[in-house]
Amino acid sequence: MTPMFALVDCNAFFVSCEKVFQPRLEGKPIIVLSSNDGCAISRSNEAKNLGIPMGAPLFKIKEIVKRNQVHVFSSNFPLYGNMSSRVMETLKTFSPSLEVYSIDEAFLDLRSVPKSYLFSYGCDIKKIVKKWTGIPVSIGIGPTKTLAKVANNLAKKHPAGCYALLNPEKIEKVLENFPLQNVWGIGSGWSKKLSQFSINTALNLAKMDSHWIRRAFNVILARTALELRGVPCLSLEEISPPKKSLISSRSFGSPITSFEDLREAVSSHASSLAQRLREQRSCASLLSVSLKTNPFDNTGRFYSNTYLVPLVHPSQDTTTLIKAATLALEIIFREGLSYKKVGVMALQLLSEKHIQQPLFNAQNLDNSPKRKSLLKTIDNLNRQHGKGSVIFASEGLQKSWRPKASRLSPCFTQEWDQLVRVG
DNA sequence: TCTGGGGTCCTAGGACCC
DNA sequence: TCTGGGGTCCTAGGACCC
Structure with missing residues (x-):
């Protein structure tokens, strides 16, 4: 069976999380700030239309915010993490194999879905995720992960919020007009260098000899070119390996x-x-x-x-x-x-x-069972009663260095005293 | 006054070894 | 004039992602 991937991507994810619990925000310009209330890292469509760029420092857009009564939130990662789990759990009901790619994105294996049914299957996924979690998503479907990403990009502009790239003719037509810097894995640096070789669209890259790309650039780019051509090089990684750093x-x-x-x-x-x-x-x-x-x-x-x-x-x-x-x-x-x-x-x-256990230092603190059980207990307490319930003395209580978060929304989903009130 | 945080992979080049 | 060569390991830096 030929591979088929869907990429499900939450629309303006952090902003959407805030909207789920505050319906009054619907239709309003909203932004969510990075840590320390620094930059706008998530924007509602209304905020995008006001010309607020991604990553804009708050102090540079202060005027726009004030003039248009933009709703501004500090980032609330416990809330977003929780909403992300809800979305992922919902997606699992649509495919046995799923890769959680980031807090707001997942790849699904759809090879078992008949080709003629893929588009409407994608539309169903979108409908159910919105119904069960309140989060709007866009869905791109394609024979490789990179093409699913391309399709997702188009889905964002498509009224259905779903786009399927299924046959070679359509893929070629789409890639012809697809800017290189929008391709997954190609940033501004590479696209500038590629344009020196008159490679300006995704189709140009797809048609290049991958050995030449490998020599002139690197293997990652060569792989991207193959993926655009419909040759799968990246597989679904269902189990996330432990972090290397x-x-x-x-x-x-x-x-x-x-x-x-x-x-x-x-x-x-x-x-x-x-x-x-x-x-x-x-x-x-x-x-x-x-x-x-x-x-x-x-x-x-x-x-x-x-x-x-x-x-x-x-x-x-x-x-x-x-x-x-x-x-x-x-x-x-x-x-x-x-x-x-x-x-x-x-x-x-x-x-x-x-x-490796130390040969001579038998009293090494890390190794004593007592020490291990103490740390385990601390971890359990922090898990049950919230992060920071038990800390080490050297971490200090004042935390005068704490980042700014002056516009934090309540933790609607994790704290009993911050639940939404009805009526 | 004010500009995020957390990751991955690849490559070139140096250190070191035999 | 001429100054080995091949291999491994490690690190810094650069590119990318969300």
Whole structure:
């Protein structure tokens, strides 16, 4: 059976999540901001029509927002994560195999659906997802993932919200008018370089010799060209593999100068990483701490530095990670600067099953059963009572470095006291 | 005053080894 | 004049994605 993929993509996902619980927002211009209330990262159609670009910093669009009474929200990731699960659960009822590609996108395997029935099947999926979750989606169907992405792009402009690319003639016709930079995997950098070879449309690329592309560019691009031609190179990945690296970083709500505050922030990031490492049953063998002042500050005093700490015994223990991260911070901290952002990365992750036990250091904290059960208990408490219910002392209680989130909507789906009230 | 966060993959080039 | 060659591993940087 020939492969057939659907790409289901939620329309203006974060904005749509806000709208589900606040119907008064229907038809209004709405934006959702990035962390620290920085940039617009999700826009309703009405907001797009006002000319608010994707990623626009709030301070640059303040006038438009004020003049048009745009509704502005801080990002509420617990809510979006929960809504995402609802959408994915709904999609599972339409296909036995599904790949959750991102918080608002999933690929479905539709090879078992008869070709003549695919379009209406897609329309049904759209209808049911909207009915069961309140989230509007667009659906693109095609014989490769890349073509499903192309179809999805067209579905967004199609009244049905669904578009199927099923036969070669139609595919060729569509690709002829499809801008290169809209193809999945081709950004502005590649499309500029490709245009030097007179490759300007998706069809131009599809017709190039893939060995030549491989030599002149790289394998990823060669694969993309093949996929556009209808040759599947990317399969459905139903089980998401463990992450190879983890990052925790945040910009500060207001600039931080004191080492103590930075130490608290770094501890919080390290603690969050340790918890996520335990969750995916990995240990980090390398920790990286980065620190920077405001890069938009034009006084010429920009400072940015990173320090890598190898962990002799790969670890997922909060205390070990906090200690290592603090050590790195001490090395890169410079007195007298106003810092804007700090972040911690866990690198070179190994499965906890494959960790070599230390030969000599028998008292290694990470290994004691008591220690493991303590961390497990902390994880359970935080899972049951909400993130941050139990923290390590070094993370601090004040959190003066906390990012701004002044327009946060209620956690409608996760907190009993924030449920929607009716009547 | 004000500009996000979290990932992946590939490649080139250096270090090191025999 | 002439200065090995092949292999592996690691890292930084660049491209992309959402």
